[in-house]
Amino acid sequence: MPRDRAQALLIDLDGVLRRWDPAPMIAVEVDNGLKPAALLETAMSWDIYRPAMAGEITDAEWMELVASRLPLDIEEARAAVAQWQAYRGEPDPEVLAFVREVRAAGRKVGLATNATDRLRGDLETLGLAGEVDVVVSSWEIKAHKPAPEFFEKACELIGFPPKLVLFIDDDDRAVRGARAAGLSAYRWSGPQHLDYLRKALDLPEG
Incomplete structure (x- = not known):
């Protein structure tokens, strides 16, 4: 039996709607005598990243833990982290245009992301706060992808x-x-498959 056509879209933020240029982040690391990607790798250490996105610690507390693990004097480390955090990425214009197209066709769009308590501010900064109908933040709902509870709450x-x-x-x-939670799901690898996604949402052509 064919699946029902999707009536709503949930879309990830980082790597899909928001893209990151590695250059400014690597520049901070080089400026502070750190190896490229040292800050990112430290921040993504599971023992501190998981509580940051699960709503157990704040973004500021997470970044303090990152600073404490850098091979720098703590004040220098805090300054490096603050400098690194200043860059917040930018919206992917093709994905944003697709989101607008989906909403213009009468479909609801939700942002579904593992995030910290900094998410809402980032969306304002990036001009994305009004571009979706719903924001599903792991920090706010205290469950993170890929847990079934995240998708239950998102739906x-x-x-x-x-x-x-x-x-x-x-x-x-x-x-x-x-x-596994019963949604149709597509692994994003770039905008080359947007036509397929338009069909999956039964969007009007042209």
Whole structure:
């Protein structure tokens, strides 16, 4: 039996709607005598990253833990982290245009992301706060992708059962988690498949 066409879209932020230029982040590391990607690798250490996105610690507390692990004097480390955090990425124009197209066709769009308490401010800074109908933040709902609880809450917030929701993410684990929770899910690798996604949402052509 064919699946029902999706009536709502849940889309990931980092790596999909927001893209990051590595150059300014690496420049901070080089300026502070750190190896390239040292700050990112430290921040993504699971023992401090997981509580930051699970709503157990704040973004500021997470960044303090990052600073404490750098091979620098603590004040220098805090300054390096603050400098690194100043760059907040930018919206991907093709993905943003797609989100607007989906909403213009009468479909709801939700941002579904593992994030910290800094998310809402970032969305304002990036001009994205008004571009989606719903924001599903792991920090706020105290559950993170790929947990089934995340997708249950996301579907509840966007107002559709899982079988009527299309989820887009660049992380295989999140895609598998969404499918296990009953959503249609697509692994994002770039805008080359936007036509396929338009069909999946039954958007009007042209």
